[in-house]
Amino acid sequence: MAACLVFIMQVQALPFSKDLSKGANAIIEQEETVFTVNSISNGTTYVRSVITILNSGGKDHANLYVPYDRLHKINFIKGTSYDKNGKKIKTLKNGDIKDVGNGSADYEVLENRMKHADLSHTMYPYRVEFEYQVTSSNMLFYPTWIPLVNSKTSVEKATFKVNMPKGMKLRYRESNLTQKARQESTAAHDVYSWEVSNLTPIESEPYGPSMWEILPMVRTAPTDFEVQGYKGNMETWESYGKWVSKLSEGRDELPEATKVKLQTLVAGIDDPREKIVKIYEYLQSNTRYVSIQLGLGGWQPFEASFVDAKGYGDCKALTNYTQSMLKAVGIPSIYALVNGGSNDRGVLTDFPSQQFNHVILCVPMKQDTLWLECTSQIESAGFSGSFTGDRHALLITPEGGKLVKTQAYTAKDNLQSRTAAVKLDETGNGMAQIQTRYTGVEHEDHRDIIHSLSPEEQRKWLYRNIDIPAFDVKSYSFDLKKGRMPEVNETLELNLRQCVTVSGKRMFLTPNLMNRWASVPQNTGKRQWDVVRSTAYTNIDTVVYEMPAGYTLEFKPNDTHYATEFGNYSASVQVEEQRIIYTRVLEMHKGRFKPEVYAAMVEFMNNVYKADMQQLVFVKNVQ
């Protein structure tokens, strides 16, 4: 599905104050964005910006990219650059404006393209002025205005104006703005305007909230809209869902032969879940994902019969196809829009608008709900992990849209549980037998490498990812068990080099074999934003060492326990003659915390880091 278009707004200006250049690579002196709605099916965005680029880090601002496609026409692009004395360097001519693809990969076919104008210069500072206008007939999207979209950039003044024809209602949502919208009226329009000035660079912080949450911005959305003859209303999720539903209308017909094939496939199976798994496996072995974003701005699914004949489609087409196949065996399911990918941009539930970039299939069951990722050839039926899990999805039915939460997994579900037996010899080398079970989100890396890497590459992957200073992989195996809670069981046999450090007559053993906390963020002292931890998981490690004979314990670290709101940690060592038993349990929570607690989180992480480095010391017995 076409990613949401974000119109990058630009501006206009004056000599700037010292404060604005501090920490900035560029200063947006003036930016003016005017969005004029001409009708429910047509609108125009005009942007003018004046930007001073202070150093090479601000070079991006000298490059203007204006996306377009069949539904977005670029009316004009103008641009001029000036040196620091105000002398004109260059005015864009038509030939300077390049037509480029939208950075698509080889396997993608996209309709959207971009015009690119480059005014970069190598003597700093210099100033660029851009002006352009785009007319859109895809009124599903109204602009989102983000005056400070780049890092290390300041804004002197930026304005945003929306001209709505009389009688049409603008819906908008302001965030992080000090000044609210101003409303006026002209003969033809209701005019809404916003202004920001003297914005200094916003710096991200480790474990901070998403930029979408902290940047000043105004989101706008239509009430009534029309795209290529499809009319809709976005005031409620319900009405928006009705519009999306109309796009798929009549596209679910399957050839009779396929229906019969599917019905034969599930014949004799009573359990609906089993039937779903059969159909999902049929999908996975007969189709593949190809990103072909054509037609109605990339919003209308290909017909089910097309996918049936060709064996490929994008997320919309494959989801629609799966829905049709389930229907053919008597199982109702629901087409659902989500925002796939990292979960840092939650849906604004009280601002119905097009906030999604992906489609999955929701299958309501008696007890619970199954979510199917129809673009994957490898996923377990009903697993929705880090790509679509734990977020809002918009269910699409002819009766309308409805927001629901997708599957969420807890720290207990996302488990890495390991037992290792290590036999050490006099020289400090050893042999390790390691069994690890990964479930929930924790199984995803292994799931992917099992399917996408050859054994040779898997071996290389293990060499890169096993956290032991020097070792050889003697043998390994992965076993993936698909299911509602898929899991991978990994068996490793390793030859360890210098697993204990022999130094003079002593042996130093770090009992935490291969799961040491690796890095600690910096504690900067002052913290501006909330602390956000977005993943919850549990790691359990039990390592049993068998030491060579002839050594006596000289030092053993104390057992360690930390219980914090971010997570709990405990590590203990038991020495039973030649055997050493190390146990470590780490449970990390997800959540949102006040900025003040950041130092405590860093301290917790550093404590874990230190505890994981603790060593036992043995001395060789005097003969």
Added chain:
Amino acid sequence: MNVPMRTTIVILLIAGLCLRLSDSHAQSGPYKYGKVGEAELMMRSYDKDTSAAAVILSDYGVSYFSAGGSLSLIFERRTRIKILKKSGYDWANVSVPLYQQGSRKETMSAVKGYTYNIENGKITKSKLEQSAVFEEQYSENRRSKKFTMPNVKEGSVIEYSYTVTSDFIYNLREWGFQNTIPTVWSEYRARIPQYFDYKTLQHGYHKLHEPNDKYDTNINGYRWVMVDLPALRAEKYITTLGDYQAKIEFELQMLRVPGKNDEVMTGDWKQVVDELLQDERFGSQLNRKGFFKDGIAALVSTHSEPEKQMATIYSHVQKSMNWNGKYGIYTTGALRKAFESKSGSAAEVNLLLTAMLQEAGLDAAPVLVSTREHGRVYKGTPLLNKFNYVIAHVTVDGKEFLLDATDPMLPAGMLPVRSLNGEGYLVKSKAARWVELKPSGLYQKYYNGNLVVNAQGQIKGEAKEVSGGYRALYIRKEITEEGEQKYTEKLNKEIGTYKVSTPSFKNISDLSSPLELQYKVESTGSPHPVDVIYLNPMLGQGEKENPFKMEQRAYPVDFAVPISETLICRFTIPENYELEDSPQNVLMKLPNNGGSFTYIVEKNGNVVEVMSRIDIVKPIYYAEEYPYLKELYNQIVAKHAEKIVLKRK
């Protein structure tokens, strides 16, 4: 083609191709186009590489000329691929890059394709519809046709063919035999009218195959075949994967048009150099020095020693010219224009540097270079398109220097890593020759710590980190990017038991001096005095992980520059404590003086001094040397984990 083969890195073949046109198209090899058998469809894995996600069963290409209307170069390709696993599905999405320049262009036509499957014992055939062929324009010059094969499943065999018609008749297409999946049969033919004379370059580690058939080159054109090629795989520490691929390339040497004099398209080096020195966009630019005459005279007058004059001019160009990131060996226009706009390509920046050095009376000349990403350069054949970069060469009092002014952080005489690639060609009238592009600097780190240990086992003291050569270059770049204040602030942190404070840099902008970083360091100790103190003498600076973990290595390890890392730490131990135990001293050497590791602990009174030194003296180690390199690092990692034990008396 009965030329003796060597399976070394490069095999050069020179062939004058004189062929008649013919319509015969029958390809060689085990697979016939359009005939997919049950055996191929039933195949579940490829026995020569059971890990393969897909395998190219047959890849066949032919180039020939067509004289319909104007002369054009036709390239036809037929490819058959067996899809074995889902991760091989991407091979069913095909992208054909096409080039255009002004009214001249490459066009694709006659796309055909079928996907073959076996269903209930029956072979089914799905046709590639023309509606599944799309075009995508990337830039003015580059576009691509894409198509997606239908009904691809695990086990499918896909076969497609297409034709590319090109107006660029002097550019005979290169052919890559090897891919990132295994290839069973790869064949390329060229039918070339006798008035084109091509030079052939063959690369990689694989031999040509000579099929035992009655193939007649006079009828069917030249033929190059390779069979059973393994998948090409990337490794760490290499130049560019393309350097290791089996492929064949062509360069037009001679045009013999009947009724005209033969036209040499590329000659021997002497001729190439003479032409380059006359070229409007290369050598002739070196003769126009008027626009900087006065400036150079003023600069030169400040020093009498030629070497200092060179350094002054070099740093002047570094400061006044900005490299625009563009490669190539020719200037886009006059050097004067680049000079005035203070910006230019690598060729412009370094030709300007050369011209200015010449103006100062120094013996300077340009050097043609192929950057690491561009790939290895092949000596002996004067192919200018094998070069993509220019640097300057200067001889002062019999001493030679290589200069590159594209990077403002480089000290005079040091080359950026991108140009450290084998040899370059010195373009100098009557003195042209290959010059080695050797790194003149090292990746150098020197760490010096002075610390006091107390009875709680706490360490306190000062440390100094001196960086030279390429290490200094990297750090200076990072500092410039992030700003000195922010970069320094980030060093101020606590990690584990160590805490670093008051870091400060010296010589950030003095490129001729090593970069120095000084800070205070302390570690946490116990709350009470302890009987035994375990001291980590590397202060967390040691090698913690072996960079070479794999058992084997196919390609040379290319570090680009030698490495030298020294650490010296002096610990003053608390009174009433004695050195109870310490790591043993070692000296390890790589064969043929390829490098060494030294580790020494010494006690003088109440001071324990630890010295660790790693020297990796060669920029490139061959695959046979890999086990030694790996073992050296194993020993280093182990040694760096060892501890010093202090005991209360």
